[in-house]
Amino acid sequence: MAQLFVDPAKVGRARDLAGRIADQVQARIDRHTTVSIERTALRLFGVAGTGSTGAPVANLVVDRLQQANVLGKGAVYWLGRALKDGGSDPVKAVERLLGQPGALSPLSMAEERALRDQMRREARAAAGELKRRVRERNAFKAGLQVGAFEGAPLRYVIVATGNIFDDIDQARAAAEQGADVVAVIRSTAQSLLDYVPQGATTEGFGGTFATQENFRLMREALDETSRRLGRYVHLTNYSSGLCMPEIAYMGAAERLDMLLNDAMYGILFRDINLWRTLCDQYFSRRICAYADITINTGEDNYITTADADEAAHTVVASQLINEAFAHRAGMKDERIGFGHSFEIDPDREDTLLRELALAMMVRELHPKSPVKYMPPTKHKNGDIFFAHVYDAMADLVAITTGQGIQLLGMMTEALHTPFLQDRHAALKSASYVYRAARHLGSDLTFKPEGIVARRQREVFDRALALLEETARDGMVAAIGRARFGDVARTETGGKGLSGVVQRADDYFNPFLEILEGRED
């Protein structure tokens, strides 16, 4: 279907390099935890709700432990100690514990072991409950049609009204018109919040907050719609920003199917601290792996800031790095939706061939993964009629090259978040193009020395060179030189560094033990 014209030995070399890059960083990830990881572990233990100031209880507890300089032992450990003497309010219990003289000195060996065993048992029960929900979802999905037809990309659309109840109405309408995936866009500034808001959103900017309640409401509506249509409608949201692990956990609990989750996106596009993001992506991906959530990586963003033709190799290199990180977090290829996009300046010539070249290459480099194809965005302006034609070209490339998931372009991309009628136009034309070009890919062969083949080799060679450089100098240096997305960041810059904490030798996180498969 899709052809790859790159020497397999080079592909092998590139994968080795990506593995080396991830290993260098992984060692450091494994020595640290973050406030968000610790809050997630507490949430698994049922620490939910907000305190009197409106701040989530998980934040109050973790902040208090950090103030006392003891977070490196793991929040669950302290929760266990605090609740050992009775009481059910975690904030008060931790406060009381920290106030006692000698509170921080270790327990006797036996007590210590008993405490840890107890917390491990509870963690197993809670994780088992999470798994049960995931299995239930999988069984539900197995009984329904998935996608338009075998080989058609999943038609992915966005809802972004800022009111979850309007979002639900629009998501239902989209599903009825053929949407297979609904992405609920997050409110403008959420990625910079170091906590997850509570409850249903009705007044968001640019989207609704990713909250557990919003997840629940939307999934419930889509379950009902899926049942009615006999076709499964997937739900996705964003596990990005300062709360990647917590959102992954909430997504797992509410049976989300996909999450946007990238090893570098937060660093490059939201100016979140590098180590914070790297630690958080690891834990959040462990959760995704456990809960059968497909991640969508964010390489498509690189070519909205940098020139798409010029920077195509950064997409390819980054995907291999993202893959290496995902593997290290226990993710299977089938659950990694590599992101890329149809974004070359439409004023140039032969962009269709150049887009086909990249789309086929990404497809074939990750044959088992449900590659996620993004539509043109950056070069759209208010001319919605042109934009509609431009989107149809992306639909054609998507079906021809067998992309797994296609985010459908909106003709009003340059103006506002999608109207119902924009989604209607996009779904109708994508369905037409998929139907019309259903077997185009399998009938088509490209010349081994043609524009497509040469373009693939050129891009891959540059990707390989970038990986060589990154493996030699390290990822931190590469990011420092703006090698990805044209954005430079430093190790100590960005938001959230103070939330990165070194693990103590006796760091305790029974949830992580389960996710890493080493609980026994």
Next chain:
Amino acid sequence: MNLIRPYGDRRDDGLVQLAFTLPVPAGAKAKEAASQLVKKMGFKSVLVASMEPAGERFSVFVCYGRGDFALDFDRVEAPEVKHPKHGFDALNARIAERLGRPIVVVGACIGSDAHTTGIDAIFNMKGYAGDYGLERYPWFRAVNLGAQVEPAVLVAKAKELNADAILVSQIVTQRDIHKENVRALIEILKGEDLWGKAILVFGGPRIDHKQALDLGFDAGFGPGTRPSDVANYVYYRLCEKLGLPEE
């Protein structure tokens, strides 16, 4: 007097194309409702060209209508930024000669708006659409604070550098959040010496000159702006403010 009307098939036929969604299922009643709504907008000879179900509870319409209204084009006013424009070298030479010091500009995309590409297009060396950015001009001292910058931070930087111009970008405009952000900026500026002194420039894909003037700026720049437009404008306006004679 120069009366104009929308031009469809023939001059002055007043034909307009409309597209909208109604929150009702498609059907004869929905189609009639669409037609009546378009009439209520003041159109005549309404044609509902298509009604498509958008799911079970919504329908999408494309309609045509004939507008009876006309406008005297000669009386339409639209403020525009007008001044002579110089090439890269000529502008630098003029600044050197007439001001004898670099022009200091500081810019940012303010509030929680994380879009940097707009402000970068104006500032970055490589510029935009083959037109060099302000950082490349030897006679500009250009400081770009990037995105997600609080208004107070931008003002503080402008004060520190004694900026001649403050360049503000806003890309996210949903629910008029950009207006809230720039109003906050203007409020802070009002308490500062810079007020009335620094040239205030507003830009973004949904910004125009008129709107920028209404919000208290000196000028506004919309989609497709080139850095050289901004460089020339700031130079021209600064000369004006300093009372230098016109060229």
